[in-house]
Amino acid sequence: MRLGVNIDHIATLRQARKTFEPDPIKGALIAIEAGADQITLHLREDRRHIQDEDLFRLKCEFNEKNITVPINLEMAPTEEMLNIALEVLPNTVTLVPEKREEITTEGGLDIISHKNLLKDFIKRLKESSIRVSLFMDPDFEQIDASIEVGADAIELHTGEYANAYGSQIQKELNRLKEAAKYASQKGILVFAGHGLNYQNVYEVAKIKEIEELNIGHSIIANSIFMGLYNAVKEMKSIINKARGEI
Incomplete structure (x- = not known):
């Protein structure tokens, strides 16, 4: 299973002071050194954390250093974001909904x-060879619609699972399992993310149809205490154990 490390909240900390540090690009390179299989970043319409320059710098850094780890750009389906994506040409675009508030x-x-x-x-x-994933709730009808519109992949929203308590946890986990199995049988790639942390990721990582997890906030939050390299390593280790790979 691939781990996409989301670097948004490195930029969140930087933007709190509108300064130059911590640098999310440096964070991306450390994450890759620690075993990240993908770098994910969300260019929001209000630019609350990642800035346009970050995205362009990341692509340039990867090109200059011949880094082949894929870039996954999360963005809203707007004309402004489309133009940016077609200029930068990330490996994957994940389309997500956005509300300013x-x-x-x-x-x-x-x-x-x-x-x-x-x-x-x-x-x-897709005409520019960008793979397209749709961030969606674990719902069969939405999965069918994602195939109809031509998506290459779906990313299941794990937020309801992450926020669940008691018996609701298993209920939400079952929803994810059923949706992942349904999507895989339909022939579409299945990813997952949102709200996953060191305590709840194991059970999601065990779902064999899910090929990739995108995780940001928990990794960046724990990097304050563990260091970013160790935070990524630990997350990757939990995922590998869940898949029986170590």
């Missing part, structure tokens, strides 16, 4: 209600 992404895309928009949007990205 939200603290973090609160749910998945409503693909069913935006089929025509998404179909055209995805077509334009």
